[in-house]
Amino acid sequence: MTQSTTAEPARGARLTPLEYPQKVAVVGAGAIGAVVADAARRAGHTVTLCVRRPVGDLTVERDGLRHRLALPAATRPDAVGWTADWLLLATKAQDTPKALGWIRHLAGPQTRVVALQNGVDHHERIAPLLAAGELVPALVYIAAERVARDHVRHRWGQRLVVPEGPAGTGLARLFLDSGMDVVRDADFTTAAWRKLLMNVAANPLTALTMRRIHVLRRPDMRELAQGLLSEAVTVGRAEGARLTPGDAVQTLDFFDALHPHSGTSMLTDRLAGRPVEYDLITGAVVRAAERHGLPVPLNRSVLALLRSLGGADELGLQQAHPETA
Ligand SMILES: NC(=O)C1=CN([C@@H]2O[C@H](COP(=O)(O)OP(=O)(O)OC[C@H]3O[C@@H](n4cnc5c(N)ncnc54)[C@H](OP(=O)(O)O)[C@@H]3O)[C@@H](O)[C@H]2O)C=CC1
Numbered sequence: 001m002t003q004s005t006t007a008e009p010a011r012g013a014r015l016t017p018l019e020y021p022q023k024v025a026v027v028g029a030g031a032i033g034a035v036v037a038d039a040a041r042r043a044g045h046t047v048t049l050c051v052r053r054p055v056g057d058l059t060v061e062r063d064g065l066r067h068r069l070a071l072p073a074a075t076r077p078d079a080v081g082w083t084a085d086w087l088l089l090a091t092k093a094q095d096t097p098k099a100l101g102w103i104r105h106l107a108g109p110q111t112r113v114v115a116l117q118n119g120v121d122h123h124e125r126i127a128p129l130l131a132a133g134e135l136v137p138a139l140v141y142i143a144a145e146r147v148a149r150d151h152v153r154h155r156w157g158q159r160l161v162v163p164e165g166p167a168g169t170g171l172a173r174l175f176l177d178s179g180m181d182v183v184r185d186a187d188f189t190t191a192a193w194r195k196l197l198m199n200v201a202a203n204p205l206t207a208l209t210m211r212r213i214h215v216l217r218r219p220d221m222r223e224l225a226q227g228l229l230s231e232a233v234t235v236g237r238a239e240g241a242r243l244t245p246g247d248a249v250q251t252l253d254f255f256d257a258l259h260p261h262s263g264t265s266m267l268t269d270r271l272a273g274r275p276v277e278y279d280l281i282t283g284a285v286v287r288a289a290e291r292h293g294l295p296v297p298l299n300r301s302v303l304a305l306l307r308s309l310g311g312a313d314e315l316g317l318q319q320a321h322p323e324t325a
């Protein structure tokens with residue numbers, strides 16, 4: 001073990017980089033995996049991509065420039081000869097159980113397993129699956145999409161939000177000077193629900209209509225988005241998040257300011273004929289609403305629609321998006 005991440009610097013103190021290059025395993029070299037692997041590589045760490053299919057010459061495109069990652073990729077856990085200091089888990093939530101082989105092999109007692117996934121219940125979903133190591137939930141403010149098997153377009157955002165504490169500080173130090181901003185938040189419940197608001201309208205509405213973010217600018221879709229967000233604010237408050245109706249307004253303002261061709265991770269999956277990740281977004285709102293006896297008719301209807309979406313075969317999209325072949 002080479003890191004010294006346990007000492008918590010005083011609040012406001014300037015962070016210092018970790019003393020030695022860290023061993024970083026990125027499980028799932030898709031859109032987010034590629035962007036964080038690129039940042040960890042730029043920070044000087046030893047990074048290995050853990051993939052289920054060979055990934056080739058992975059490239060991240062940002063502001064029109066292409067960056068070749070040139071990182072080693074392993075297709076089997078036993079091909080990696082070390083225990084990770086950091087395991088960055090960037091699979092879709094429904095694929096986490098299939099990634100357990102990597103986690104069990106690469107995580108030791110000192111490993112920090114960073115869950116780079118959407119949703120509000122990272123701990124409940126993932127911590128029970130770990131045999132060793134510490135789970136660190138991370139809220140991902142990055143928009144990226146796989147435009148080909150080995151080509152990721154990074155559209156906007158380089159921010160991760162993590163709970164305040166030694167692990168969060170360690171992650172901030174890991175990414176120091178890499179371009180990836182790691183924000184530590186003492187009220188992670190509120191932070192997580194605020195991030196969920198970014199997904200609860202935009203992801204389903206782009207995926208269901210198969211249109212990019214500009215779809216939210218139609219008056220009828222805007223009304224629906226406002227309704228979905230308003231329900232989520234009420235449920236988030238019941239869960240202890242300090243949200244106000246202003247958070248819903250700010251979320252829509254944020255999307256209004258984006259390039260109209262921005263997408264969402266759910267739209268990318270839908271266009272590629274992959275299963276969409278509804279359970280940790282709309283599913284989380286509906287489950288929490290049930291716990292509190294709150295009506296969420298709009299989210300419930302959207303959940304039914306998302307659950308009913310077909311896969312690639314039914315959509316006939318496989319050939320149009322060869323990266324899924
Ligand atoms: N994309 C975005 O802009 C954002 C995404 N997020 C969240 O980040 C998480 C990751 O999303 P995203 O990067 O878009 O997803 P992608 O689908 O682009 O990438 C997921 C990757 O995981 C790989 N994978 C799946 N199972 C395994 C396995 N058993 N072993 C190794 N690799 C595996 C997939 O492999 P294969 O290539 O073989 O399918 C794929 O490369 C999600 O929870 C998403 O909601 C959050 C904010 C924004």
Ligand SMILES: CC(C)(CO)C(=O)C(=O)O
Pocket residue numbers: 118140141142143144198199202203263264265266
């Ligand atoms: C914030 C947003 C919409 C960025 O892409 C996202 O989290 C997602 O696509 O899942």
